[in-house]
Amino acid sequence: MLPGEKLIYFGDTARVPYGTKSPEVIRQYAIQITQFLSSFDPKMIIIACHSVSSIGKVFLERKFPGYIFFDVIEPSIEDALKSTHNKRIGVIGTPATILSGRYVSMIKTADASVRTYQKACPLLVPFVEEGWLNGDIVEAVIKRYIQGLLSKDIDTLILGCTHYPLLKKSIRRVVGDSVNLIDASYAIGRKIVRFLRENNLCNSPEEKVPLLYFSDLPSYKRRTMFFFWRNRNLIIKKVSLNGKHICLNSL
Known part of the structure; x- marks a missing residue:
């Protein structure tokens, strides 16, 4: 969306x-x-988690x-509220996200008539990290997690973890075509x-290497990284949090 912006990313x-x-x-x-x-004196910091x-x-x-x-929750909620017709929204996320209750409280503040249903899905991140994005086992686990939300007649499902959009095809096969899937990456973008x-903060349109x-x-x-950054020219560095870093390679 913004090839002219200098993107500095830290993945822990x-x-x-x-x-x-714990919090x-x-x-x-x-x-x-x-x-x-x-x-790096950034113009903004995006909390992409x-x-x-x-x-x-x-x-x-x-x-x-x-x-x-900027965080990924507010734009996800904005998109979900625009997408829902029956005012029943589901949220899947990590245990930390679900236990925080932030999705429920923010949706209630935005529209008290909307009902929000949540489910923690701790096994989905390991699936993505292992490159298991589809298949019978993946879909069976997704179904086990989501079937309770579907029983609430949700028409919109927020993918409340940065990893989950990589499972979107498998999630779609489980929920069917009648449920809107909210992908935070598009919303925050x-x-x-x-x-x-x-x-008036945009840089010149010349593409910069992330x-x-x-x-x-x-x-x-590294294999997981390519799922997120496929088809991009990248500069990759390993860094300790005291600021010392070793340049690995450019891809």
């Missing part, structure tokens, strides 16, 4: 998954990552008052484009 591959960790630990990790990203968004956004805004933060244009930092990069994690 040494400590994932976040979704099974205190998630906030601690979020502070460390934000301190690292702030060294539902677990951190649900637990840490307000905390980070207070801790780092000089920065603009549109919101950021709109913000940059409205505030700079990706990872806290660990074993071979099997």
